[in-house]
Amino acid sequence: MNKKISVIIVLLIAVIALVIVFILTPPAIDFTAYEAGQARKDAFVGHFQPIIAEENTRLRALRKELLALDETSRNKSWVQDLAIKYRVEDYDGTKAAHWDELLIKVGAIPVSLSLAQAANESSWGTSRFARVANNFFGHWCFEKGCGVVPNSRNAGASHEVADFDSSVDSVKSYMLNLNRHYAYTQLRAIRNELRSNQQSLSGAAMAGGLVGYSERGEAYIEELREMIRFNQWAQFD
8 A cells, every 4th residue: 555655646746747847838839820020029029038037037146146155155066066067167266267257157148139039040930940949049069869950051061950848948058058158258248348337238239249159240240239129129128
């Protein structure tokens, strides 16, 4: 009898866990079901704005927790793990340069900029990779089988388009990418300057640090800024 009860308890815990995951993870959404134009835009923003805002809340809380640490606590195991995650090489919290680098890398990404990139990279959620892989930001991966092989991949190329379990995971990966990849050092520098001047984080301003995100360079940046302006997304920042 006790064995049966144990099995039932384990099953109940598994069911509860699945219910929690379902509640916390927004269901997949087919943006092609919405008519192109305002209806699709509204659905897209309505889906992604709260996801982006929630991840930013988590990042701000994490940064606040770091800022509250005294010098003797900057080498705690969880901080060391965070430094590895954010690619602070040979991290030593007693060194000011390492600590400053970690603080510069941990932070929020403006909602307006996130929305603009998601809409731009995924064609408002209707691209092949958005539909089959929950990839809304054009992320690549480089291990065979890690994602979806592009139809137009050049001969000899080995990259794939990363596959995510949900749009939430896609947003989290996007923000981590901007926060730690060397290609976006300028974006983080712009954010740090805005912080230092006690200014709100501006998506239009931080877009200037994305020259390495697309082969289109400056034209891509201007396109993102125009999307932010036209759709009045600065209100979310």
